[in-house]
Each structure stands twice: as structure tokens, then as C-alpha cells.
Amino acid sequence: FQIRGSFVHAYQLLTSYFTEVRLVDPDFVFGIQTTSCKDKRFTRCVWCFGPPKKTYKLLRPVVVIHRTFLKGRYRGTLLTTIAIDPSNHIFLLVFFITDSEITESWTYFLEMFGFNFHGYDTRFIVISDRIINVVP
Secondary structure (H helix, E strand, O other), X not given: OOOOOOHHHHHHOHHHHHHHHHHHOOOXXXXXXXXXXXXXXXXXXXXEOHHHHHOHHHOOOEEEEEEEEEOOOOOEEEEEEEEEOXXXXXXXXXXXEEOOOOHHHHHHHHHHHHHHOOOOOOOOEEEEOOOOOOOO
């Protein structure tokens, strides 16, 4: 995002960018949440491209959730969900950016992941660098 312009401008363009991606990929899923205040402060964002959803049943039954911390003016956490395809390549499934790594954010992320892959083979093992206690 920070190649040209500001972080403020980049976050303002997220909805427009995702809408454009959906024109090319009708199965593209995204969700952006902001505060309910007048300032509409960014809180979290999730997205998933269509082709991974269609080939999910071909992936190995191990899903890895990795987190990294964002630097710059707007700090936060980027979570990525990956799996391995039949050719042993890394397959990106879901991306998630949140302003704070709290139980509510993890719950939203896991619900979106489950919702978008509902109906596919759901027998998988989740590996994460964090203990996830939000799933019943």
C-alpha cells in the first residue's frame, strides 16, 4: 500500500479496490468493519479470492494461520490462512487485517473463514502460533 500515497488514502480505497476485484472475480468475498462513530475508524477487514474456495476440497487437510504485525502509521495485525495443494505449493486462502488482536477479532476471522468454506470438506487441522480459544 505504501508505495505511493499515504496510509490514510490506502485504507480509504479498500472498499473501491475490493469492489473492482469482484467485477473480475464474482466469487471474491470481502468484509470491512469500521466503528459506528462519525469518523468511521477502520477496525477489521477480511478477504478471500474465489478460485481458492473452488479448489479447497483438493487441498491437504492442514490449515496454517500465521500472523504478522503491521508497522507504519496504522499498526495492526495481518492474519493469513494457508494450506498446501496437491503439488506441494502454498495456497493462500483468507487474508485478515485487524487493528487489535482481541478475542472478538479472532472470532470474526474464524467465523468468516468457516462461512466461506462451508459445504467443503471441513475436516482439517489448524496450526497457529497462538492458542485459539474462541472455537467451541
